[in-house]
Amino acid sequence: MLTLLAATILVQGPDLQRDDFGVAHIKAASLERAFFEAGYAVAQDRLWQMENSRRVARGKMAEAFGPSFVASDKEILAQAYTDAELDQQIQQGLDSRCRTMLSGYVQGVNAWIEEATAKNLLPPGYANNGLKPEPWTERDSAAITIRLFQQFGKGGAGEIRNMALLGYLQARKETKDRVLDVLQDFAWFQDPTATTTISERDDPLAKSHPTLPIPTRAVSERHLASLPKVGLLELLPGVRLAEHQESNRIAELVGAPFKWGSYAIVISPQRSATGTPILLSAPQMGFRTPSIIHEMSIEAPGYRAVGMDVPGVPGIAIGHNPYLAWGLTSGVADTDDIFTNATDATGYIAEGKSKPIQNVTFTLKVKGSPDQTVVQRRTEFGPIVVESKSGKVVFSRKSASRMVELESLQSVAHVAAISDVKEVDEALRHATVNFNCFFATADGQIGYRFTGRVPNRKPGFDPRFPLPGNAESAWDGMIPFEQMPHVLNPGAGILANWNNKPTTWWTNSDTPVWGKIFRNTEVLACLQAPKISVADVERTAWTIARRDETWPYFKPFVEKVWTGTRLEGFDGWMVDGSRQARLYQYFLDDLRDQLFLGVTGNFISPDNFRLVGQPSVMLAALSGKTKVNYLQGRSANNVVRTAIEKASARLDAKERYSAPPIPVPGQSPIPYSNRGSYIQVVELLKDGPWGRNVVTPGVSESGDHSLDQAPLARAWTFKPMRWRN
Numbered sequence: 001m002l003t004l005l006a007a008t009i010l011v012q013g014p015d016l017q018r019d020d021f022g023v024a025h026i027k028a029a030s031l032e033r034a035f036f037e038a039g040y041a042v043a044q045d046r047l048w049q050m051e052n053s054r055r056v057a058r059g060k061m062a063e064a065f066g067p068s069f070v071a072s073d074k075e076i077l078a079q080a081y082t083d084a085e086l087d088q089q090i091q092q093g094l095d096s097r098c099r100t101m102l103s104g105y106v107q108g109v110n111a112w113i114e115e116a117t118a119k120n121l122l123p124p125g126y127a128n129n130g131l132k133p134e135p136w137t138e139r140d141s142a143a144i145t146i147r148l149f150q151q152f153g154k155g156g157a158g159e160i161r162n163m164a165l166l167g168y169l170q171a172r173k174e175t176k177d178r179v180l181d182v183l184q185d186f187a188w189f190q191d192p193t194a195t196t197t198i199s200e201r202d203d204p205l206a207k208s209h210p211t212l213p214i215p216t217r218a219v220s221e222r223h224l225a226s227l228p229k230v231g232l233l234e235l236l237p238g239v240r241l242a243e244h245q246e247s248n249r250i251a252e253l254v255g256a257p258f259k260w261g262s263y264a265i266v267i268s269p270q271r272s273a274t275g276t277p278i279l280l281s282a283p284q285m286g287f288r289t290p291s292i293i294h295e296m297s298i299e300a301p302g303y304r305a306v307g308m309d310v311p312g313v314p315g316i317a318i319g320h321n322p323y324l325a326w327g328l329t330s331g332v333a334d335t336d337d338i339f340t341n342a343t344d345a346t347g348y349i350a351e352g353k354s355k356p357i358q359n360v361t362f363t364l365k366v367k368g369s370p371d372q373t374v375v376q377r378r379t380e381f382g383p384i385v386v387e388s389k390s391g392k393v394v395f396s397r398k399s400a401s402r403m404v405e406l407e408s409l410q411s412v413a414h415v416a417a418i419s420d421v422k423e424v425d426e427a428l429r430h431a432t433v434n435f436n437c438f439f440a441t442a443d444g445q446i447g448y449r450f451t452g453r454v455p456n457r458k459p460g461f462d463p464r465f466p467l468p469g470n471a472e473s474a475w476d477g478m479i480p481f482e483q484m485p486h487v488l489n490p491g492a493g494i495l496a497n498w499n500n501k502p503t504t505w506w507t508n509s510d511t512p513v514w515g516k517i518f519r520n521t522e523v524l525a526c527l528q529a530p531k532i533s534v535a536d537v538e539r540t541a542w543t544i545a546r547r548d549e550t551w552p553y554f555k556p557f558v559e560k561v562w563t564g565t566r567l568e569g570f571d572g573w574m575v576d577g578s579r580q581a582r583l584y585q586y587f588l589d590d591l592r593d594q595l596f597l598g599v600t601g602n603f604i605s606p607d608n609f610r611l612v613g614q615p616s617v618m619l620a621a622l623s624g625k626t627k628v629n630y631l632q633g634r635s636a637n638n639v640v641r642t643a644i645e646k647a648s649a650r651l652d653a654k655e656r657y658s659a660p661p662i663p664v665p666g667q668s669p670i671p672y673s674n675r676g677s678y679i680q681v682v683e684l685l686k687d688g689p690w691g692r693n694v695v696t697p698g699v700s701e702s703g704d705h706s707l708d709q710a711p712l713a714r715a716w717t718f719k720p721m722r723w724r725n
Helices: 030-056 061-065 067-077 083-093 098-116 122-129 138-150 159-171 181-184 217-226 230-242 244-254 407-416 421-427 522-524 534-544 551-559 579-600 606-612 615-622 635-649 710-714
Strands: 009-010 016-019 024-027 262-267 278-284 294-300 303-310 311-319 325-330 336-344 348-349 353-355 357-367 370-379 382-388 395-399 433-440 445-449 486-488 494-497 679-683 689-697
Touching: 016 030, 024 030, 024 486, 030 067, 030 122, 030 138, 030 294, 030 303, 030 311, 030 551, 030 615, 061 067, 067 370, 083 098, 083 138, 083 407, 083 635, 098 138, 098 311, 098 407, 138 311, 138 407, 159 181, 159 230, 159 336, 181 217, 181 370, 181 579, 181 615, 230 382, 262 325, 262 445, 262 534, 278 311, 278 325, 278 433, 278 534, 294 311, 294 689, 303 679, 303 689, 311 407, 311 421, 311 679, 311 689, 336 348, 336 486, 370 395, 370 534, 407 421, 421 445, 433 494, 433 679, 445 494, 494 522, 494 551, 522 534, 551 615, 551 635, 579 606, 579 615, 579 635, 615 635
Parallel strands: 024 294
Antiparallel strands: 009 016, 016 024, 262 278, 262 494, 278 679, 294 303, 303 311, 311 325, 325 433, 336 395, 348 353, 357 370, 370 382, 382 395, 433 445, 445 486, 679 689
């Protein structure tokens, strides 16, 4: 271990060196040269992964791999930007500094492609699939970056899903007369008991925050009555399209970013055992080989940062510089809406006028098959996601960040150059997508900002459902940057987030996420000591990978009836190999069935049932705090006892809990994958930041450094974050 911690830098060139883990360390006399080396280095490490990422992002998988990828490509192209629109974002969304970074990065990638081609060093995936790498372009990096931001930095557009569920509830005799009551229970707007990142005491906007509309029952009834009549079979493809279901499946298959989530912790000097700030950041983007993410350090005039990057995207996304350590988690906000317009023989109707639907045509090349044509149809609101022939209506997706996503790359690039806390807001002000941004500084300050564009919506509508495409429901601009959730140096001395509710006044809007039960409670439970050490912060990551956040809430109900059952004595630890942990999983499923199945049915499918029947709804139903009485004359004790008995009956004699694993080729899996794809812990010491991190399983996609960080991940340990010597 001492050898690993004292890893020496291995010289590769005058501007680029690599350490014992193969991590690239770049120091150059100009920004363009530094990013040339960054592009060259990441292409050396991840060219085949980058090839797949650009193809996923641009809807070109079938061109290389055949008909089985057509569905994913069509899904991408149905909402994609044209080449001209990508060029426009590059030219208008990036300042000259960022364009220099992007240009240098692209040149570096191409330098390695040329060298690898000449020296027969291309990844085997090219030869195995009869491919030759085309030159890397700025459009490729832009498309990957935009898709990344769309996956992890925006939300909403759940209205089609909600409309499908509405039709389902209206068709059931058990719920048709109580649809709004069921919706209030399962798709609530606001829960004041939900855990927040900013406490009300520390919130500078507690008494001056923007108003996020919560409709009255009368408003909801009027809105639902105005919705067009569209069949369930016509809506379901729109649900899949809005949620990118097929392209996310393909992204997971080929190792492109695909998962949503992340956690972060920041400790102030007052709460820190060492008297200096501590920051942990752990983006959860899935585990593949190679890793979804990459790492390096870059030093050049006006840019010095070490940490995590994403192959194909120039710059350090999460890391530290000499003054600032920062981390990101996905922000949850309703940034997109579905607008609905009637159609006629010539187009769609808006403000009483017929307007033409714009057709944007893409050619979809398919290996071994004829080319196909994909026509993306657009209204003034955005791409059409559902076009109902029977209802003579179209549903279009409007996004707050449409055509400006790439500006967020510029915002992240400026974070890496911050040297004063006053510069944080200026850097983040121009972010167009939603992230929870956490930071700690060398002079002892900590803070948090929720970034991105969020629409100001007009009252009088229910945001859970499609809006009429007219001026009456049009957005009233965006929430100002100063009115977005933020805090500097909170009195509590701690900031923690696991994609939870940012502050008390933030609402769920079209997708119910935050209730009384949410995973961030486990993070906070680990950080109760008056003084928190680095070991405490690291132990938190270890603990939350093994704990079930629902247990503290269901424990009082279970303990009343568990005597003599197989669940007696369970403590909430989801330990690999535990029989009781597996039983508890079954119990939660059976409790959901016992509470809701007889009233609501399974919401079209078992997967939907698990998604909609969240633990917070189950807890409210057991506690008698729902609009509908789901106990139906039974006591809570009886329902819980029955669920335990049914779970016990289906637990096989040899069955045990299997902790979700991290696959490692040629090795046994690493248990407990509920952790960051990348984890960094940075102490802002008096003589400068000291960071440690782990990239599971390694920095490259082949060779000695493809799996050499797997032992660190298996042992929950880290290596130093280094600069070039």
